[in-house]
Amino acid sequence: MKSNVIRLTSAVVIPIFLIIIFPSHAGETFKRIKKRGHVRCGVSAGLPGFSVPDSKGKWKGIDVDVCRAFAAALFGDARKIKVSGLSAQQRFTALQSGEIDVLTRNTTYTLSRDTSVGLNFAPVNYYDGQGFMVKKSSGVKSAKKLKGASVCIHQGTTTERNVADFFRRHSMKFKPIVMESDEEVFKAFVAGRCDTYTTDVSGLAARRTTLKKPNDFIILPEIISKEPLAPAVRHGDDEWFDLVKWSVFAMISAEELGITSRNVDKMKKSPDPNIRRLLGVIKGNGKALGVSESWAYNIIKLVGNYGESFERNVGEKSPLRLKRGLNALWTKGGLMYAPPVK
Amino acid sequence: MAEPNHPPFWRDLRFRKVAFQVLVLGLLLVLGGILFSNAKTALENQNVASGFGFLKQEAAFEISDAPISYSAESSFGRALVVGLINTLVVALLGNILAVFWGTFLGIAQLSSNWLLAKLAKTYVTVFRNLPLVLLLFFWYVLVTEIFPSVREAIELLPHTYLSQRGLAVPVPKGHPSHPYILAVFFLGLAFSWLSYRWLKRRQEKTGKSFSLLTLFGGCMVLPPLLTWCLAGAPLELDVPALEGFGFEGGFIFTPEFGALLLGLVLYTGAFIAEIVRSGIQSVNKGQWEAATSLGMGSGKTLRLVILPQALRVIIPPLTGQILNLTKNSSLAVAIGYSDFVNVANTTMNQTGQAIECIALIMAVYLFFSLLTSLFMNWYNHATRLVTR
Numbered sequence: 001m002k003s004n005v006i007r008l009t010s011a012v013v014i015p016i017f018l019i020i021i022f023p024s025h026a027g028e029t030f031k032r033i034k035k036r037g038h039v040r041c042g043v044s045a046g047l048p049g050f051s052v053p054d055s056k057g058k059w060k061g062i063d064v065d066v067c068r069a070f071a072a073a074l075f076g077d078a079r080k081i082k083v084s085g086l087s088a089q090q091r092f093t094a095l096q097s098g099e100i101d102v103l104t105r106n107t108t109y110t111l112s113r114d115t116s117v118g119l120n121f122a123p124v125n126y127y128d129g130q131g132f133m134v135k136k137s138s139g140v141k142s143a144k145k146l147k148g149a150s151v152c153i154h155q156g157t158t159t160e161r162n163v164a165d166f167f168r169r170h171s172m173k174f175k176p177i178v179m180e181s182d183e184e185v186f187k188a189f190v191a192g193r194c195d196t197y198t199t200d201v202s203g204l205a206a207r208r209t210t211l212k213k214p215n216d217f218i219i220l221p222e223i224i225s226k227e228p229l230a231p232a233v234r235h236g237d238d239e240w241f242d243l244v245k246w247s248v249f250a251m252i253s254a255e256e257l258g259i260t261s262r263n264v265d266k267m268k269k270s271p272d273p274n275i276r277r278l279l280g281v282i283k284g285n286g287k288a289l290g291v292s293e294s295w296a297y298n299i300i301k302l303v304g305n306y307g308e309s310f311e312r313n314v315g316e317k318s319p320l321r322l323k324r325g326l327n328a329l330w331t332k333g334g335l336m337y338a339p340p341v342k
Numbered sequence: 343m344a345e346p347n348h349p350p351f352w353r354d355l356r357f358r359k360v361a362f363q364v365l366v367l368g369l370l371l372v373l374g375g376i377l378f379s380n381a382k383t384a385l386e387n388q389n390v391a392s393g394f395g396f397l398k399q400e401a402a403f404e405i406s407d408a409p410i411s412y413s414a415e416s417s418f419g420r421a422l423v424v425g426l427i428n429t430l431v432v433a434l435l436g437n438i439l440a441v442f443w444g445t446f447l448g449i450a451q452l453s454s455n456w457l458l459a460k461l462a463k464t465y466v467t468v469f470r471n472l473p474l475v476l477l478l479f480f481w482y483v484l485v486t487e488i489f490p491s492v493r494e495a496i497e498l499l500p501h502t503y504l505s506q507r508g509l510a511v512p513v514p515k516g517h518p519s520h521p522y523i524l525a526v527f528f529l530g531l532a533f534s535w536l537s538y539r540w541l542k543r544r545q546e547k548t549g550k551s552f553s554l555l556t557l558f559g560g561c562m563v564l565p566p567l568l569t570w571c572l573a574g575a576p577l578e579l580d581v582p583a584l585e586g587f588g589f590e591g592g593f594i595f596t597p598e599f600g601a602l603l604l605g606l607v608l609y610t611g612a613f614i615a616e617i618v619r620s621g622i623q624s625v626n627k628g629q630w631e632a633a634t635s636l637g638m639g640s641g642k643t644l645r646l647v648i649l650p651q652a653l654r655v656i657i658p659p660l661t662g663q664i665l666n667l668t669k670n671s672s673l674a675v676a677i678g679y680s681d682f683v684n685v686a687n688t689t690m691n692q693t694g695q696a697i698e699c700i701a702l703i704m705a706v707y708l709f710f711s712l713l714t715s716l717f718m719n720w721y722n723h724a725t726r727l728v729t730r
Binding site for chain 1: 486587598687
């Protein structure tokens with residue numbers, strides 16, 4: 001009981017009390033972050049490729065990179081972040097209560113979250129979709145053959161509803177096994193309690209890397225949902241929201257313009273006005289956002305462009321071996337598109 | 343003219359007593375009001391939805407152990423009711439089993455059989471000192487890792503299969519006579535209870551004894567059996583059969599339910615054992631000697647002399663254990679049994695309305711706890727020592 005009480009308390013009750021006692025003042029987040037000197041980000045408590053602490057306890061991953069980009073834009077130092085690992089359940093309360101400034105926790109952009117949960121979503125930093133993993137020995141080749149299957153699901157995500165929707169759409173029944181900890185529920189699947197484990201495809205790939213014999217497991221071809229994963233801030237934080245949005249856009253623009261962390265200094269001398277505007281050689285953007293003119297330069301120099309971050313954390317050379325797919329630039333058949341930075 | 347010795351009203355003790363209580367209550371109310379309005383403003387500022395309107399919305403998630411009809415099209419309210427029933431089932435069954443198991447262990451600890459007493463003592467010591475959540479994981483892992491896969495399920499009895507997906511047992515196929523049989527059974531139960539009280543009173547007055555077996559057998563077993571025969575003795579069973587990914591048909595005790603129930607019973611049983619042991623030992627040794635000198639055997643002494651006196655000591659702490667078991671059942675969320683907290687957690691996530699869901703969880707457990715306390719207080723009152 002004790003551990004449950006502690007977990008429940010830390011998960012939800014404390015943030016609720018924070019909401020009750022100190023109602024956060026809308027619109028002041030930006031000022032407070034500047035005064036405080038670091039950005040507080042909420043990330044997933046351990047999802048390889050997205051946010052996971054390395055052997056030295058330093059957080060790494062595509063979601064952590066976005067957080068570092070905010071710090072680079074604000075302070076010119078990507079290390080000025082404080083990362084909190086949050087469970088799926090804790091995340092919204094943590095943001096609502098002001099415990100964190102921004103949620104960069106592979107969170108799916110949905111209407112209800114954008115409205116009744118009180119979030120504002122920044123541009124998508126990873127286009128994902130939900131899939132299924134099965135044991136190769138089960139002989140299942142398609143998700144449509146999962147009639148009557150037991151499905152292991154992690155609690156507190158869009159996943160729970162997507163699975164129900166998928167089975168409803170195909171008029172099939174299934175038995176959900178829902179647990180609070182993703183770790184535990186995945187273990188139950190590996191042990192054979194469930195026929196299939198479901199989460200976002202990137203998550204499946206990440207989980208598979210942790211297995212002893214990854215080749216005994218396959219990811220089924222069906223993608224059953226749209227999961228645009230995006231950073232989110234509270235309602236009413238317009239200035240902060242702008243910076244979050246444009247930091248992501250700057251990373252995408254940089255890739256589009258061919259600016260990388262290696263060539264960024266050389267690129268400053270480029271005659272292309274778009275590059276000159278992004279890097280702050282032509283001034284104006286920084287002032288409009290309320291940060292220094294070298295904000296985007298700092299992001300690219302210290303964190304890298306979107307493509308670099310992708311390849312480093314989840315790309316084909318990383319253990320996750322994910323293809324760019326939907327996450328390629330719009331010029332290369334993907335969905336990554338940034339509005340003009342001017 | 344006022345009496346010179348009469349103190350002013352604010353120094354009057356009677357006035358002070360009342361005034362301080364009013365003051366404290368008032369302060370508490372004001373504090374509560376501030377907190378409430380603060381939360382409301384904070385949520386409104388962020389445009390976060392509040393209120394219980396979400397209970398009527400479509401839940402759109404599935405629950406696997408649903409005792410009442412439930413599907414993804416049902417509302418959040420209904421999903422929560424499913425969770426509530428599951429909590430009730432596991433708490434009720436768990437408490438009954440834990441009390442029996444604990445009583446047995448408690449008595450076994452005092453047994454003159456050396457091995458039995460030592461075994462019981464060791465068990466109690468070990469289980470009282472393990473964290474419950476560890477026990478739950480242990481049983482759950484045991485079931486899922488050690489039992490064979492569905493395809494290699496062990497057939498324990500005809501049509502009863504044990505596998506890592508749980509225990510699949512056959513159940514009688516639905517028949518129109520079933521509600522009648524159940525109704526007759528409950529009528530018998532009520533009737534036998536009334537007759538029991540009447541016979542008991544008669545025994546106290548006249549010393550005429552009666553047979554419990556005849557009474558309960560005659561009232562609760564025979565009539566339903568007769569009804570069943572009248573309906574044509576339908577014997578058809580709904581047997582579990584391997585189909586697709588697992589067993590279909592019959593009834594399946596899931597590993598989640600099994601591990602939770604076992605964990606709760608074995609854990610709480612150890613605490614109850616200590617309560618029962620101390621209760622028995624609190625009865626004066628002279629009571630044993632007196633009973634023995636009257637020629638009573640040890641079993642009869644325990645049942646008729648010792649336990650009725652020990653109960654007075656046992657019941658108050660036992661109430662605490664029963665409440666504990668009920669509240670501990672919320673650990674179900676760790677091993678995936680769909681209890682109230684599990685469903686409420688999912689609801690909290692799908693709707694984002696944490697304050698409302700936490701309030702619901704608190705209200706539900708508070709209600710159960712108060713109800714249990716009320717019942718146990720009544721029972722405590724009923725078993726108190728009647729002094730003549």
